[in-house]
Amino acid sequence: SKTSLAIRRIIRQVLLFFSMLSLSFVLGQVSYSIPEEMAKGSLIGNIAQDLGLDLKRLKTGKARLHVGNSAKYIELNKEKGVLLIKERMDREALCRQTTPCALHFQIILENPIEFYRVTVEITDINDNAPLFKMNNMLFEISESAVRGAKFVLEKAIDYDVGINGLKSYSLNPTDNFVLKLNNNAGGDKEVEMVLEKPLDREKQEKLTLTLTAVDGGEPQLSGTVQIHVTVLDANDNAPLFTQSTYEATTDIDHGTNGVVTYSISSNTEGILDLFEIHGASGEVRLIGKIDYETSKHYQLDVKARDQGGLTDSCKILFDIIDMNDNIPIIDLMSTTQSIPEDSTFQTVVAVMNVHDADSDNNGVVKCFLSDSEPFIIENTSNGFYSIRTNSDLDRERASEYNITVTCSDEGVPSLSSSVTLTLQISDVNDNAPVFERSSYEAYIVENNTPGLSIFTVKARDADWNQNARVSYILEDSSVNGVPVSSYVSVSADSGVIHAVRSFDYEQIKDFHFCVKAQDGGSPPLSSNVTVKILIQDQNDNPPQVLFPVQTGGSLVAEMVPRSADVGYLVTKVVAVDVDSGQNAWLSYKLQKATDRALFEVGLQNGEIRTIRQVTDKDAVKQRLTVIVEDNGQPSRSATVIVNVAVADSFPEVLSEFTDFTHDKEYNDNLTFYLVLALAVVSFLFITCLVVIISVKIYRWRQSRILYHSNLPVIPYYPPRYSDTLGTGTLQHVYNYEVCRTTDSRKSDCKFGLMFLQFHFLNSMGRCWLRRCSCGHDLKQILPYHVVISEKEKG
Numbered sequence: 001s002k003t004s005l006a007i008r009r010i011i012r013q014v015l016l017f018f019s020m021l022s023l024s025f026v027l028g029q030v031s032y033s034i035p036e037e038m039a040k041g042s043l044i045g046n047i048a049q050d051l052g053l054d055l056k057r058l059k060t061g062k063a064r065l066h067v068g069n070s071a072k073y074i075e076l077n078k079e080k081g082v083l084l085i086k087e088r089m090d091r092e093a094l095c096r097q098t099t100p101c102a103l104h105f106q107i108i109l110e111n112p113i114e115f116y117r118v119t120v121e122i123t124d125i126n127d128n129a130p131l132f133k134m135n136n137m138l139f140e141i142s143e144s145a146v147r148g149a150k151f152v153l154e155k156a157i158d159y160d161v162g163i164n165g166l167k168s169y170s171l172n173p174t175d176n177f178v179l180k181l182n183n184n185a186g187g188d189k190e191v192e193m194v195l196e197k198p199l200d201r202e203k204q205e206k207l208t209l210t211l212t213a214v215d216g217g218e219p220q221l222s223g224t225v226q227i228h229v230t231v232l233d234a235n236d237n238a239p240l241f242t243q244s245t246y247e248a249t250t251d252i253d254h255g256t257n258g259v260v261t262y263s264i265s266s267n268t269e270g271i272l273d274l275f276e277i278h279g280a281s282g283e284v285r286l287i288g289k290i291d292y293e294t295s296k297h298y299q300l301d302v303k304a305r306d307q308g309g310l311t312d313s314c315k316i317l318f319d320i321i322d323m324n325d326n327i328p329i330i331d332l333m334s335t336t337q338s339i340p341e342d343s344t345f346q347t348v349v350a351v352m353n354v355h356d357a358d359s360d361n362n363g364v365v366k367c368f369l370s371d372s373e374p375f376i377i378e379n380t381s382n383g384f385y386s387i388r389t390n391s392d393l394d395r396e397r398a399s400e401y402n403i404t405v406t407c408s409d410e411g412v413p414s415l416s417s418s419v420t421l422t423l424q425i426s427d428v429n430d431n432a433p434v435f436e437r438s439s440y441e442a443y444i445v446e447n448n449t450p451g452l453s454i455f456t457v458k459a460r461d462a463d464w465n466q467n468a469r470v471s472y473i474l475e476d477s478s479v480n481g482v483p484v485s486s487y488v489s490v491s492a493d494s495g496v497i498h499a500v501r502s503f504d505y506e507q508i509k510d511f512h513f514c515v516k517a518q519d520g521g522s523p524p525l526s527s528n529v530t531v532k533i534l535i536q537d538q539n540d541n542p543p544q545v546l547f548p549v550q551t552g553g554s555l556v557a558e559m560v561p562r563s564a565d566v567g568y569l570v571t572k573v574v575a576v577d578v579d580s581g582q583n584a585w586l587s588y589k590l591q592k593a594t595d596r597a598l599f600e601v602g603l604q605n606g607e608i609r610t611i612r613q614v615t616d617k618d619a620v621k622q623r624l625t626v627i628v629e630d631n632g633q634p635s636r637s638a639t640v641i642v643n644v645a646v647a648d649s650f651p652e653v654l655s656e657f658t659d660f661t662h663d664k665e666y667n668d669n670l671t672f673y674l675v676l677a678l679a680v681v682s683f684l685f686i687t688c689l690v691v692i693i694s695v696k697i698y699r700w701r702q703s704r705i706l707y708h709s710n711l712p713v714i715p716y717y718p719p720r721y722s723d724t725l726g727t728g729t730l731q732h733v734y735n736y737e738v739c740r741t742t743d744s745r746k747s748d749c750k751f752g753l754m755f756l757q758f759h760f761l762n763s764m765g766r767c768w769l770r771r772c773s774c775g776h777d778l779k780q781i782l783p784y785h786v787v788i789s790e791k792e793k794g
Helices: 002-027 047-052 055-060 068-072 091-095 648-660 666-709
Strands: 029-034 043-045 065-067 073-076 083-084 101-109 116-122 136-142 150-152 166-172 176-183 189-195 208-215 222-232 260-264 273-277 283-284 295-306 312-321 328-337 339-340 348-355 365-369 375-381 383-389 400-409 416-426 439-445 453-456 471-474 488-490 494-500 510-518 524-535 544-547 557-561 567-570 575-577 587-593 600-601 607-610 621-629 637-645 734-736 754-756 765-767 786-787
Touching: 029 043, 029 047, 047 453, 065 073, 073 101, 091 101, 091 116, 150 312, 166 176, 166 189, 260 273, 273 295, 273 383, 312 494, 339 383, 348 365, 348 400, 348 416, 365 375, 375 400, 383 400, 439 453, 439 621, 453 524, 471 488, 544 637, 557 567, 567 637
Parallel strands: 029 116, 136 222, 339 416, 439 524, 557 637
Antiparallel strands: 043 083, 065 101, 073 083, 101 116, 150 189, 166 208, 176 189, 208 222, 260 295, 273 283, 295 312, 328 348, 348 383, 365 400, 375 383, 400 416, 453 494, 471 510, 488 494, 510 524, 544 575, 567 607, 587 621, 600 607, 621 637, 734 754, 765 786
16 A cells, blocks of 8 residues: 555664664764756865865875776875765766755775775756747637636746746636646646636637746746637527528437547656547556666556546546566675785675665565675665675685675565675795705715715695795805815705715714704795715725735735644734725735646635645745725725745745845835934934933932931932842833834834734744734734844744
8 A cells, every 4th residue: 555655664763773883883973955057077075074084094094986987977086085076977978856865875995895885966957947848839629618717828948946947837828718727636737717707709719828837946947839720609599590491300419529538648758658538438557567666656647538628637546566676786896816825804805785676575674694704794874785705714725715705685576686706815934944854864975076966855834925935045164174165055035955065985874964944934934954965985995905914015924834734823814994884895806926836815705725735845935915805886806915935944935034135126205214213203202312421410310409408318219229139130021112103114204102022823823913902903013023033032
């Protein structure tokens, strides 16, 4: 019913009012009122001041207007914070007869998203005169029309509203007709021309009247239209017979005065495109498409006219019932393309306005997200929604979200619409580089070339772009007191570790250091990893023979008695290899021999043994060449010459002794070293003699001083002064200071404390140098064989 519709309209207006108050409280709202037709560039208002916004905030927040179809009329000057007229506005073109006429838009700020509602009301000025659509009005009125007959006139249109709208009509002349104005339910004035004085066709067949419409503006404007009235003849004169008596028959005349025709007299624009009326039957038909959202009510002014020219009018009111034929419209007011992953909780990422042109339940809209995590949608006020973050964001877990918003009305059937927003999650440097391993081990073969690539460390950063750009840095440390940077270097971009120097396995076998991976964020994040470099041995050292010692003029020989049995141990070749692993595995082979059938060399232990019984026929002088090989690839070797004397006594050996010397060349270096050693020993002897004499003299002088001072005298005896053994001879242990290395025959002599113990081992008079303590590696301690005669033996 009409009453229920009116109540619903009132309720909607009240709800709209309170929702606007709520929106004003939450977001801020300001209203302006300006007249239409203002010039371009005219000031509307200082929006920054009225909303309490700082000009700097307008710039940093990238303030902009969200005005929809009104974008071409208003602009925002961010430099001054004012609203200006962008284009001249015609209220009638914007709103027609709707009042009030207002532009509604929002000011959107970003980072964070904020929006404010602004209303600009366009007030009317009297720039339109009343207008009649018909150039003239035509009426045919019978002269028999009675007084009070009404004739409906076409109304004038004034596009202005309020006081500037249509105010009144006037008719001139008023000899036969007067005007009557009626107010209808819609507030419009209906104009009727009422017959005040009967017409007489015989006096005046045609009448012309002027209808004038005036508005209430200042200055007042008016419009006119001509009314042409044709007076129809009526049977108002009695017949005049020329004869007193006639013979005639009568015919009842039904006439046409009772025939009525109908027409639509409404001058509402577009009404004739929607409705038509059958002229004879008065049946009203719908011929166009009506839209509740365009107009909720229609009024038809229907005029009825008989053939006598008499008319009457009536009104037909139509109430349009809404159908759910409009889907919700989603208007994205502001969207954020990207937010950082460390954004705070409830950060606004989009603001939208949703409206449905339908009414009642058909226009009630609810919006939801198809996938809520990690966002929610909230209805901030009537028709306004905001999308906010609902949990922490992590770009490494999800770098992009497609947020689909679906809005549905409550009509039957329900209609819906959706929109998808793409939101990028920008990176924050919250991840440190992570190495692929917790620690690294790398191998390099010794004797490498400097600059050789050893190994590559690799770290990955889960962040993006500059925050994930990893640089590698060698941490400061030392290896054996030397900075690690003198051993290796690290490529900052690739993490490749290069050798700075050539490594020697015999000097350093392994070392470790730390590499730091640092990203390009601000501030940068980093992590460390330990790298251990293992030096692999290379067969770069030949075996070194420790025994027997080889000298250029060596008189050393091993004695083998002729009574020696098979397997008699002649001597043992002792050799070492400073390499490691299989490169240090040594094997011994007999390369050459005076009699290969007499001796053999142990492959693994280097022992030289007899392989048969020694006979009298065997030569006294035997010369063996033993080769010592390591197991490297390629193999390295060293040779040693072993002189063996096959004899039962020293005289027999001495008879052949000189022959050994003739087989060798004297070593000039050895002679030099012997002369040098003799000179040094002589110098030391003389020095010691001078020191002893000086000490004796000093002590003698001290004793004389004590003697003359009458102090008790304590006799002094040097150690080992008395013969503790009671034999009257010195002990058989002698102290000598001499020490030699394997290469001492070619280098400077070094002297230290050395104990020599001579023991007569057998009747042959073999003497062994048993121990040397001179600070050298035990591998370099050399036993000596000394051959002495039987006479020297005693």
